[in-house]
Amino acid sequence: MNATHISISGPADELTASGMSPRRSTLQKLRRDKGAVISATLLAIIILAALLAPVLSPHDPYDNNLRNMLKPPVWAPGAVSDHLLGTDGLGRDILSRLLYGTRTTLTMGMIAVLAGGIIGAFLGLLAAYYKWLEGPIMRIVDILLSFPSILFGLAIAAVLGSGIFSITIALTVSAVPTIARITRGAAIVQMQMEYITASRAIGMSDARIIWFHLLPNSASTIFVYLTLQLGQTILLGAALSFIGLGAQPPTAELGTMASEGRNFLFFAPHVSTIPSLAILVIVLCFNVLGDALRDVLDPRLRQ
Amino acid sequence: MLRHVTKRLFVSIPVLFGVLFIGFMLMQVVPTDPATVLAGPTASAADIEAIRESMGLNEPVIVQFGIYLGRVLQGDLGRSMISNSAVIDELANTVGPTIELMAASLIWAIPLGILFGTLAAVRRGKISDRIIMAASVAGVSMPIFWFGLMLIQYVGFKWQLLPFQGRAGPLWTLEGIRHIILPAITLGGVFIGPVARMTRTSLLEVLNSDFVRTARAKGVSERVIVLKHALRNSLIPVVTLVGLQIGFLLGGAVVTETMFAWPGVGRLAVGAIVSADYALSQGAILVLAVSFIAVNIIVDLLYAVLDPRLRTS
Numbered sequence: 096m097n098a099t100h101i102s103i104s105g106p107a108d109e110l111t112a113s114g115m116s117p118r119r120s121t122l123q124k125l126r127r128d129k130g131a132v133i134s135a136t137l138l139a140i141i142i143l144a145a146l147l148a149p150v151l152s153p154h155d156p157y158d159n160n161l162r163n164m165l166k167p168p169v170w171a172p173g174a175v176s177d178h179l180l181g182t183d184g185l186g187r188d189i190l191s192r193l194l195y196g197t198r199t200t201l202t203m204g205m206i207a208v209l210a211g212g213i214i215g216a217f218l219g220l221l222a223a224y225y226k227w228l229e230g231p232i233m234r235i236v237d238i239l240l241s242f243p244s245i246l247f248g249l250a251i252a253a254v255l256g257s258g259i260f261s262i263t264i265a266l267t268v269s270a271v272p273t274i275a276r277i278t279r280g281a282a283i284v285q286m287q288m289e290y291i292t293a294s295r296a297i298g299m300s301d302a303r304i305i306w307f308h309l310l311p312n313s314a315s316t317i318f319v320y321l322t323l324q325l326g327q328t329i330l331l332g333a334a335l336s337f338i339g340l341g342a343q344p345p346t347a348e349l350g351t352m353a354s355e356g357r358n359f360l361f362f363a364p365h366v367s368t369i370p371s372l373a374i375l376v377i378v379l380c381f382n383v384l385g386d387a388l389r390d391v392l393d394p395r396l397r398q
Numbered sequence: 399m400l401r402h403v404t405k406r407l408f409v410s411i412p413v414l415f416g417v418l419f420i421g422f423m424l425m426q427v428v429p430t431d432p433a434t435v436l437a438g439p440t441a442s443a444a445d446i447e448a449i450r451e452s453m454g455l456n457e458p459v460i461v462q463f464g465i466y467l468g469r470v471l472q473g474d475l476g477r478s479m480i481s482n483s484a485v486i487d488e489l490a491n492t493v494g495p496t497i498e499l500m501a502a503s504l505i506w507a508i509p510l511g512i513l514f515g516t517l518a519a520v521r522r523g524k525i526s527d528r529i530i531m532a533a534s535v536a537g538v539s540m541p542i543f544w545f546g547l548m549l550i551q552y553v554g555f556k557w558q559l560l561p562f563q564g565r566a567g568p569l570w571t572l573e574g575i576r577h578i579i580l581p582a583i584t585l586g587g588v589f590i591g592p593v594a595r596m597t598r599t600s601l602l603e604v605l606n607s608d609f610v611r612t613a614r615a616k617g618v619s620e621r622v623i624v625l626k627h628a629l630r631n632s633l634i635p636v637v638t639l640v641g642l643q644i645g646f647l648l649g650g651a652v653v654t655e656t657m658f659a660w661p662g663v664g665r666l667a668v669g670a671i672v673s674a675d676y677a678l679s680q681g682a683i684l685v686l687a688v689s690f691i692a693v694n695i696i697v698d699l700l701y702a703v704l705d706p707r708l709r710t711s
Contacts, residue, residue, distance in 0.1 A: 238413055241694060243645030245652050246686055253671045253679040254424055330541060334649070337543045338656045338668050353543060357657075360547060361555050371544035379539035386535070 121315075124391045131387030134380040141377060145198040153179070154188035156195040156347045161186050165363040183352070183366045184359055185345075193373060195347035199259070200374070203341075203348075204329040207263050211270025211328075212321050218271070219278025220305050220313070223286055233279065236272045244269030244331050252340040259348070262341040266328050277320045281313035319388045326381035333374045349374050406698045410691050417687040422466045424680045425476075426459070475684070476677035478670075485681035488666065493685065495565055496662035499585060500651055502569075502578050507586030508593055508640065512633075515597025520624055522602060530594060537591030542650050546584040546657045554580060564659045581658040585650050589643065596639040600632035607631075634705050641697030645690060663689075 125131050144151060164186035167174050174181065180189040222232040248265040255261040285291060285308065294304050335341040336350030344351060349370040356367025433450040434441075441449075450456055454465045469475075475485035518530040554562035562580050566573035604610065605628050613623050652664030659665070667682035669675075 238416065241413075241645070242687070243648045243690060245649030246645075246683065246690070249652070249667050249671060249679070249686070250420065250424060250683050253676065253683060256674070257672065326539060330539070331649070333541055334543065334653050337541070338653055339672050340668065350541075350543075353541070353547070357547065360551050364547075364551050367547055368544070371541055371547065374541045375536075375539055375544065378541075379536060382535055382539050 121391050125387060128387045128390075130383045134384040134387075137376065138380045138384065141197060141380070142201065144194055145201050148191075148194040148198050152188075152191035152194050153177075154191045156187060156191040157345055159185035159187050165359055165366070167363065168365050168369070171365075180369055181363075181365055184355065184363075189352075189366065189369055192347040192352060193349075193369060196349045196352050196370060197373060197377070199342060199346060199348040200329060200333060200350070201377070203259060203263050203266065203332050204325055207266030207332070208270050208321055208325045208328050211267040212274045212317065212324070214267070215271040215274025216278045216310070216313075216317055218275040219280075220282050220309055222275070222279045223282035224301065224305055224309060229279075232275070236275045239268070239272035240276065245335070248331070248335045248340060252335070257340045257343060259342045259346070262332055262335050265335070266332050269331065270324050270328055273324055274317065274320060278313055278317050281316035282309045285309050285312045315392050319385060319392055322381055322388055323385035326378040326385065329374065329381070330378050403699060403702070406695055410695060413691060414688065417684065417691070418467060418470060419463065421470070421680050421684040421687075422463050424683070425466070425676065470684070475681035478678040479675045480673055480678070485678050488678060489663065489681055489685050492661055492663045492666045492682075493689070495660060496651055496655070496664060498569060499578065499581055499654065499660055499662060500647055502582035503584075503586035503589065503647070504640070505586075506582070507589040508636075510586075511590040511593025512597050512629075512636065514590065514594035515636075516601060516624065516629060518594065518598040519601035519605065520620075527598075531598070534591035534594050537588060540588065542584060542588050542653050543657060545587050546580075546654060549580050549584055550657070562658055565661055581654050581660050584657070585647065585654045588650055589647060592639060592643060592646075593636060596636050597632065600635040601628055604628045604632045634701070637697065637700060637704055641694065641700075644693045644697065648686065648690060 125135075160182075163175070163178075163182055164184055166178050166182040166186075168181040168189070169176065169179050171181075178188050178190065180193065183189055183192065218232050218236065222229045222236075244265070247268045248262060251265040251268070252258075252261045255264070291304060291308060294308060332341060333348075333350030333353070336348050337354045339354065342348035342351045344355060352370035353367040353374070356363070356365075356370070359366050433446050433453055433455055437446045437449050454462055457465070473486050475489070477483065478485055478488055481488065514530050514534070518527040521527045550562045553559050560580050561573075561577050564577065566577040568574050569578065601624075605624075610623055610628055613627055614620075618627075648664070651662065652668060654660065655662040655665035656668050663682055663686055667679055667686065670679035670682055
């Protein structure tokens with residue numbers, strides 16, 4: 096889908112008639128979008144809960160108790176008040192595992208998107224600034240982009256073995272091409288502006304122009320796509336964990352938890368439904384927020 | 399058109415080469431020495447050395463890559479360390495089911511996606527448009543395994559309507575059909591959203607074009623305008639999207655196959671990786687990558703057929 100929305104945005108688009116600063120006008124427009132507000136709030140709560148997992152968790156997420164296994168959540172008959180979301184196949188508290196699992200899943204996704212974003216943005220800026228680098232960089236990016244991310248996951252897990260580390264690398268690799276392409280697109284628009292020519296004329300070094308002009312002026316576009324990418328990355332990471340290539344048991348990770356629950360699907364569906372729903376909510380929030388940000392920052396698509 | 403096709407084929411050669419190189423590298427970095435494995439636990443150091451020599455493992459890496467290429471081109475992908483059968487044979491049995499599953503998913507998901515997208519575009523801004531678009535965002539955000547788990551839990555287990563384990567046979571038998579329904583719904587389900595979205599965007603663009611305005615001015619009914627004039631012209635981006643999303647579909651297929659015990663390449667690859675069967679996992683990844691490249695070429699050809707502008711230029 097990446098190739099279908101080409102983003103063009105820059106400072107010129109953001110100057111509003113009322114003379115507000117670009118950043119403030121963006122925030123104000125975002126505030127009018129109900130979906131964006133709800134998503135941002137939910138995400139803030141989820142991230143906070145994940146950060147505070149050790150404080151909020153009623154139990155140790157790895158503490159198993161076989162006498163207490165597969166207890167249903169509190170709204171179903173047979174629940175124990177001690178475990179709000181019930182317990183899993185080893186009698187571990189699902190709420191605690193959910194908090195810790197969200198932490199693992201979010202960390203994996205964020206590290207991957209950040210690392211992939213930095214590499215991708217770097218490549219994109221180089222491709223936009225140096226004409227002679229554009230061909231080779233973009234060709235590699237196109238090839239990477241054309242391959243399904245799951246193949247990176249499979250290939251890297253085949254070499255390094257399954258685990259959080261391999262999967263994070265795979266997720267990083269899969270984030271690079273999208274961000275590189277988007278960054279190049281945004282930076283090329285900047286390259287045609289006169290202030291770049293002016294900076295060259297006054298003898299600014301390439302590195303300074305890239306760092307102080309190209310990057311800040313492409314940052315808003317990069318940011319939008321990082322948000323959208325985060326949703327996709329989390330989804331992919333959870334899928335890889337689900338098929339057994341990501342986080343390994345007993346690690347609390349949402350995809351792994353959903354996978355573990357498969358064995359009890361018929362009599363205790365909540366064990367895998369709850370972490371799956373958590374993934375859905377997180378990814379949905381990132382997607383809605385990303386879409387809203389794009390609408391605000393990309394005037395071409397705003398109508 | 400011929401030029402377009404040859405150009406595409408030429409572009410994919412380096413990509414294919416890169417994929418083969420990565421496949422080769424996969425075998426280089428694995429922690430086991432193939433000669434030691436082949437010689438077995440009782441072999442002496444001299445035996446192992448002899449096997450190394452005969453396998454060309456003492457040659458420089460570039461030469462080894464050449465040997466590897468030669469072997470792959472002859473269909474020799476090594477032997478599975480677990481079943482000891484030829485990797486190519488194991489793979490040959492799984493390609494069919496994967497293609498079957500992907501086709502069975504697309505065949506219902508694409509028309510449904512186009513239908514929803516068209517409805518949304520025609521009722522732009524109305525409540526049905528909003529619902530369809532919201533559902534499509536939710537669909538894109540949904541973990542595919544959750545959708546599958548729900549189907550297994552309700553349709554498969556509670557209501558006992560359809561089987562959810564494995565493949566029962568070819569699709570022309572009733573049991574074969576019954577077994578593919580749930581996996582195909584799972585895999586196709588995640589595809590409707592993107593198709594609907596793309597159709598809507600593309601159709602809205604076409605509905606704003608001059609020829610549609612002319613048709614309206616002539617008094618052509620809205621129905622005919624949408625179905626006959628606009629929809630046909632808006633399908634090219636949808637084909638592009640389907641092409642771009644084949645990789646995404648492949649990823650979904652890996653998960654779906656694992657869940658439903660569907661005997662395809664994806665499940666084989668995952669199983670091989672989990673059990674550290676390097677030859678088999680390398681072979682499976684290679685097949686997945688090569689078939690992916692092949693599908694991309696086919697989609698490109700399809701464009702040329704659909705878009706006359708490409709055919710002539």
